[in-house]
Amino acid sequence: MGSLSPNSLFFGPPRLTCSSERHLLCSIGDGFSWKKKKKVVMCCHSVKEKAKRRSAFPINGVAQDEIMMKNLKSNGDVVAESNGGIGIVSFLKGKHLFITGATGFLAKVLVEKILRTVPDVGKIFLLIKANSNEAAMERLKSEIVASELFKCLEEMHGNDYQSFMLNKLVPVVGNVREDGLGIESDVADKIANEVDIIINSAANTTFDERYDVALDVNTRGPMRLMCFAKQCEKLKLFLQVSTAYVNGERQGKIMEMPFCMGDSIAREKAVSESSMISHPSLDADAEMQLVSNSTNASQDSSVAQQMKELGLKRAKMHGWQDTYVFTKAMGEMVINNMRGDIPVVTVRPSVIESTFKEPFPGWMEGNRMMDPIILCYGKGQLSGFLADPNGVLDVVPVDMVVNATLAAMAKHGSVGKPGMNVYHIASSVVNPLVFKDLSRFLFEHFESSPYMDSKGRPIHVSRMKLFHDMDDFSSYILSDAMERTNRLSKAASHEKVSERIKNMCMKSIEQAKYLADIYEPYTFYSGRFDNTNTETLMKEMSEEERSGFGFNVRGIDWEDYITNVHINGLRQHVMKGRGMCINSLSSSISTT
Numbered sequence: 001m002g003s004l005s006p007n008s009l010f011f012g013p014p015r016l017t018c019s020s021e022r023h024l025l026c027s028i029g030d031g032f033s034w035k036k037k038k039k040v041v042m043c044c045h046s047v048k049e050k051a052k053r054r055s056a057f058p059i060n061g062v063a064q065d066e067i068m069m070k071n072l073k074s075n076g077d078v079v080a081e082s083n084g085g086i087g088i089v090s091f092l093k094g095k096h097l098f099i100t101g102a103t104g105f106l107a108k109v110l111v112e113k114i115l116r117t118v119p120d121v122g123k124i125f126l127l128i129k130a131n132s133n134e135a136a137m138e139r140l141k142s143e144i145v146a147s148e149l150f151k152c153l154e155e156m157h158g159n160d161y162q163s164f165m166l167n168k169l170v171p172v173v174g175n176v177r178e179d180g181l182g183i184e185s186d187v188a189d190k191i192a193n194e195v196d197i198i199i200n201s202a203a204n205t206t207f208d209e210r211y212d213v214a215l216d217v218n219t220r221g222p223m224r225l226m227c228f229a230k231q232c233e234k235l236k237l238f239l240q241v242s243t244a245y246v247n248g249e250r251q252g253k254i255m256e257m258p259f260c261m262g263d264s265i266a267r268e269k270a271v272s273e274s275s276m277i278s279h280p281s282l283d284a285d286a287e288m289q290l291v292s293n294s295t296n297a298s299q300d301s302s303v304a305q306q307m308k309e310l311g312l313k314r315a316k317m318h319g320w321q322d323t324y325v326f327t328k329a330m331g332e333m334v335i336n337n338m339r340g341d342i343p344v345v346t347v348r349p350s351v352i353e354s355t356f357k358e359p360f361p362g363w364m365e366g367n368r369m370m371d372p373i374i375l376c377y378g379k380g381q382l383s384g385f386l387a388d389p390n391g392v393l394d395v396v397p398v399d400m401v402v403n404a405t406l407a408a409m410a411k412h413g414s415v416g417k418p419g420m421n422v423y424h425i426a427s428s429v430v431n432p433l434v435f436k437d438l439s440r441f442l443f444e445h446f447e448s449s450p451y452m453d454s455k456g457r458p459i460h461v462s463r464m465k466l467f468h469d470m471d472d473f474s475s476y477i478l479s480d481a482m483e484r485t486n487r488l489s490k491a492a493s494h495e496k497v498s499e500r501i502k503n504m505c506m507k508s509i510e511q512a513k514y515l516a517d518i519y520e521p522y523t524f525y526s527g528r529f530d531n532t533n534t535e536t537l538m539k540e541m542s543e544e545e546r547s548g549f550g551f552n553v554r555g556i557d558w559e560d561y562i563t564n565v566h567i568n569g570l571r572q573h574v575m576k577g578r579g580m581c582i583n584s585l586s587s588s589i590s591t592t
Contacts, residue, residue, distance in 0.1 A: 085542025088549055091410035092118040095236075096194045100176055100225065101201035102126035103143045105365050106241065106352060110199070110402045111144065112359060115168060116153050117548060125191050127174045127181065127202070136171035144169065148573070152359040176202045176221035181228055192231045197413060200225050201241045207322040207518055210304055211311030212291045218327035219284060219334060226338045237343050237413035238335070239405065244348040244394065244426050244529045246329040248320035251526045253429065256533045258346065258420040259332045265319025282318050284330045290314075321521035341418040345408045349401045350426040350529060351522075354569040356397035356561065362569025369522070370395070370438075371570055372515060377464060378446045378567075381508045383480055384465035386473045386516035387523035389436040394428040394529060397561070400551035401425050407537050407549055423537065426529035427553040433562075435523070439464040441562040470516065477512045481505045 092114060101107050103126075114121055126144075130136035144150070145165045154161040172191065174182040183191070204217040222240060229238050247254045248265040262281035270279045294310060311323030320326035332346055353371075354364035367375070370393065376382035404425045412421055427433065443463045450458040467473035482505075516523075531553075538551065546552075571577065 085545040086407055086410045086537075086540055087414060088406055088410040088541075088545055089118050091414050092121050092406070094120065094122050095196040095413075096122040096125070096234075097197045097199060098125040098127070098172075098191055098195045099199045099201060100127045100221075101203060101241070102128055103139060104201055104203075105368075106349075106398060106401060107199075107201040108144060108147065108149055108365070109355065109363075109398050110201070110405065111169070112149050112153060113399070113402050113406065115165070116156070116359065119164075121168065122196070123170050123194065124168055125170045125172050125195065127176070127183075128171050129175050130171075130173050133171070133173055136173045140166075140169060140171040147365075149359065149363055149365075176200075176224060177216050179224065181224055188228070188231075192228070192233070194234065195232050196234055196236050197239065197409065198225065198229050198232070198235065198237070199239045199241065199409075203241070203328065205324055207324050208308055208312060209323050210307035211314065211323055211327075212294075212307050214311060214323045214327040215288055215291055215330075218324070219330040220288070222331040223334045223338065226335055226342075229342055230338075230340070235342060236416055237345060237409060238339065239409055240332065240335055240344065240346045241405070242328055242332055242346050242348045243325060244350040244424050245321070245325045245522070245525075246332060246348065247527055247529070248318075248325060248329065249527075250319075252528065253530050254424075254527045255530050256348075256422040256424050258336050258422050259329055261333050261337045263329075263333065266317065267319070269319060279318075282330070282333075284333060287314060287330065336420050339418070339420065343412050343416055343418055344420045345412050346420065346422045347401070347405050347408060348422065348424050348426075348529070350394035350396050350424075350428065352398050352401055353395050354397060354566045354573075355399045356556065356565070358399040361565045362572065364398070364566075364569050364573050367574065369519075371574065373519075374442060374567060374570060375575070376508075376511070376515070377442055377461060378451045378459070380451075380459045380461055382464075382477075382512055382515075383462050384467060384473060384476050385439075385512075385523070386468075386470060386520055387435045387466045388468060389434075389439075389466045391435050391524060392428045392432040392528070393435060393438060393523075394426050394525075395433050396425055396427055396553055397556070400553060403549040404534055404537065404551040407541060407545070407551070411537065411540065421533070423534045424529040424531045425534055425551065425553075426531055427556065428528040429530055430535070430554045431556055431558075432528075433558045435466060437558065438562065439466060441559055442567075445563040445567050470520070473516055474513060477509055481509045 097114075099107055099111070102111070111124060111126075114124070126140065128136040128139050130139055145162065150165075153165075157164045172183060172187060180188065200222055202217065202221055204214050206214070226238065229235055244254075246259070249269070250265055262283070264279055264282040267279035267281065269275075270277055291307070291310070294306065308323075311326070315321065315323050315326035318326065320329060335344060335346070351369045353368050354362050364371075373382065373385060377385075404423060408421070408423050412419075440463075443461060446459075446461045450460060453459055465476065467476065534551070538546065541549065
């Protein structure tokens with residue numbers, strides 16, 4: 001994603017030092033007060049050899065891993081091999097974890113990986129939004145235990161699967177939007193006395209969310225959780241799941257640096273360009289107070305839209321592209337400011353998509369970032385898009401994110417040294433996926449395996465056109481929609497049917513414009529996420545750990561991943577086989 005060629009990387013503007021501005025105070029008190037209150041799938045071991053071949057595809061006869069190690073050496077780094085590695089499995093044995101956002105896409109894959117590879121881990125407390133303990137347990141059973149993602153684990157444990165899962169996983173009624181996380185005091189005391197690791201995976205990821213809602217989840221949520229962390233006497237690590245796009249409108253090669261209170265990307269840019277325009281420091285306290293005042297002053301009928309507009313306005317004023325990444329960045333600032341002696345790891349994945357190989361290739365849940373575009377294209381509803389053909393879409397498979405997260409967790413949790421450690425889990429620097437290549441992969445996939453319409457006829461797609469300009473894109477989709485409308489209307493036998501077709505085409509135009517408008521900051525993103533810390537982490541792992549917990553994004557063959565893994569996974573796990581012929585469906589199941 002972005003307007004730079006993959007090879008034209010440069011360092012972005014210098015970062016400001018930590019601001020000496022007034023530190024953010026915990027608005028919920030100095031202390032922490034508590035509130036009373038069967039389908040067959042092939043598992044990872046079944047496809048081990050195929051996945052191994054895919055992850056080590058050669059370039060000019062040389063394996064990717066070998067190229068990576070030579071590149072590291074050529075940069076002056078000493079490749080240190082340690083038989084013991086980081087000690088991921090030994091670190092996790094017997095540890096008790098507390099995870100927020102527990103029913104989300106990433107957290108589920110994380111839980112599955114831990115339980116499958118470290119069955120003697122301690123309790124895993126999962127914060128779940130529910131009205132009662134019974135409702136929380138029901139969500140645990142239906143959304144996690146019964147999930148297809150855990151089929152490999154079910155095969156491993158057989159008849160003991162249910163008892164194993166319910167012995168390890170403890171549902172906790174709560175919500176990061178509530179004071180004290182909404183947890184009853186006796187339950188909170190139990191967790192605080194036992195937990196070794198806190199993982200904050202809760203987030204509101206809507207790009208244009210209401211500002212008050214996004215702030216409450218993405219900024220106040222980490223604040224509340226850090227207040228709780230300070231009550232945990234055994235705590236060895238606080239891990240924050242963020243996003244690489246908290247780097248906002250920075251350009252060039254973006255380093256793995258933490259945010260400090262007061263940081264403003266607009267101010268950084270002004271300093272680097274010696275601009276005379278004054279940009280204030282970012283005051284998270286003031287942002288939350290602004291939201292409170294605006295909410296109180298607004299009428300109920302208009303507050304929602306006003307809050308959406310306010311979030312986008314404040315984000316862009318300070319140098320972020322939307323409300324989501326702006327509030328996530330402030331969440332990082334809050335954690336860094338409040339952490340004290342607590343060791344903190346912040347992982348910043350880029351666009352997270354389906355599993356690369358574990359527990360089986362192609363698993364996903366819900367539409368991820370690029371999936372609405374893929375689906376609309378495959379259904380013949382979108383033949384062009386607003387994107388720089390030479391730009392890069394920074395994608396990383398979810399199982400690689402999980403493996404890197406566990407490695408970072410073990411490294412810093414074992415040492416217990418206070419500090420803030422940041423890891424970009426991204427591909428744009430070391431193995432960029434270029435938009436023009438992605439569009440070709442999509443065309444080749446749907447040309448050979450087309451979607452079927454409601455009557456079982458194949459939907460033929462043309463090559464996707466990529467546009468630099470919104471006006472050109474709008475003109476194209478309008479012309480394309482009118483042509484499709486006329487063609488379908490002539491084929492319709494009834495006037496009402498013809499009118500319905502016209503309405504559907506107009507809706508497809510609006511949908512295309514909406515997607516283009518929302519995604520434009522990402523399809524033209526000019527930053528590239530350096531992942532030196534993440535690659536160094538991989539060097540510190542033993543060969544056995546690299547095999548079992550690998551995250552070598554350099555080794556991804558994007559054509560194979562997109563066409564044979566990701567789209568098949570999308571069609572099988574999200575579309576549930578709809579729009580697929582029998583042969584395509586059988587082929588998809590056999591590869592996952």
